[in-house]
Amino acid sequence: MRFEDKNVIITGGVGGIGQALVELFAREGARVLFADRSAEDCEDLVTRLHRLGLDAEFLNGDLRQKSHCEALVAEAADRLGGVDILLNNAGIIPRGTIVETNDDMWFSALDVNLTAAFFLCRAAIPLMREKGGAIVNTSSTWGVHPGPGHLAYCTSKAALAAMTRCLGRDHAPDGIRVNAVCPNEVDTPMLRSGFLRRGLNPDDAIAELGKTVPLGRVAQPAEIADVIAFLASDEARYICGECVEVTGAKPVYA
Numbered sequence: 001m002r003f004e005d006k007n008v009i010i011t012g013g014v015g016g017i018g019q020a021l022v023e024l025f026a027r028e029g030a031r032v033l034f035a036d037r038s039a040e041d042c043e044d045l046v047t048r049l050h051r052l053g054l055d056a057e058f059l060n061g062d063l064r065q066k067s068h069c070e071a072l073v074a075e076a077a078d079r080l081g082g083v084d085i086l087l088n089n090a091g092i093i094p095r096g097t098i099v100e101t102n103d104d105m106w107f108s109a110l111d112v113n114l115t116a117a118f119f120l121c122r123a124a125i126p127l128m129r130e131k132g133g134a135i136v137n138t139s140s141t142w143g144v145h146p147g148p149g150h151l152a153y154c155t156s157k158a159a160l161a162a163m164t165r166c167l168g169r170d171h172a173p174d175g176i177r178v179n180a181v182c183p184n185e186v187d188t189p190m191l192r193s194g195f196l197r198r199g200l201n202p203d204d205a206i207a208e209l210g211k212t213v214p215l216g217r218v219a220q221p222a223e224i225a226d227v228i229a230f231l232a233s234d235e236a237r238y239i240c241g242e243c244v245e246v247t248g249a250k251p252v253y254a
């Protein structure tokens with residue numbers, strides 16, 4: 001019960017890594033407020049949690065809206081009693097080189113992957129100052145070593161990694177640790193949607209992709225959630241301003 005009495009915000013809560021996070025933090029004693037786009041999907045997740053004997057609150061909305069980001073922190077203060085841990089996990093992956101990237105793809109990537117984290121951190125940090133806290137941003141290996149043909153995604157995740165290091169430095173004296181996790185490929189709807197777009201069977205494609213990973217398989221969402229939970233926990237009390245790569249030893253290829 002590492003997170004007993006901790007108030008936790010999790011964005012992208014109904015996604016692949018998000019569901020693993022919501023379940024892990026609820027199981028380990030946290031009071032969880034998660035967010036995602038669809039109210040119906042959020043309700044389904046709460047129902048699934050109830051079946052497991054767990055509970056969580058949600059606020060659905062669009063992270064591209066500043067008002068939603070700020071409401072999330074205000075609701076956590078109101079409904080949970082504060083914010084101890086903020087997990088900026090939501091993300092989108094527009095695919096394409098610069099000439100294939102239209103304005104909407106560019107601005108959506110920056111709005112969801114970067115600016116939402118900016119709004120959430122700016123609202124949450126003042127609430128964390130009194131007792132200290134932890135923020136974990138989900139960047140990507142492609143934010144540190146850009147992969148091919150994903151200009152908007154790589155740029156937004158690189159900026160999120162840079163923001164993590166800035167915040168880690170600036171708020172360490174406040175007792176607020178800010179870190180990022182940078183996964184390589186993870187078996188979630190985000191990865192599967194790329195295979196579907198290319199007309200591939202996602203199960204087969206993920207099995208094939210696993211052969212390119214020295215550990216022999218693509219990461220499961222819970223394996224990323226475990227690293228995020230470690231970074232948010234007291235076990236990581238001296239880790240601050242870091243971007244931790246989780247790759248199964250697979251480098252990013254050109």
Ligand SMILES: NC(=O)c1ccc[n+]([C@@H]2O[C@H](COP(=O)([O-])OP(=O)(O)OC[C@H]3O[C@@H](n4cnc5c(N)ncnc54)[C@H](O)[C@@H]3O)[C@@H](O)[C@H]2O)c1
Nearest residue numbers: 012014015016017037062063089090091140185186188190
């Ligand atoms: N899957 C991978 O291979 C991989 C690799 C590296 C990093 N990541 C990162 O991990 C994080 C989690 O991704 P995932 O793989 O679980 O993907 P996912 O698509 O399953 O989950 C992302 C979630 O974010 C939510 N979201 C997207 N836009 C939103 C918006 N405007 N407002 C509110 N919610 C919104 C989606 O509804 C979804 O539930 C992302 O930041 C992603 O970039 C994933």
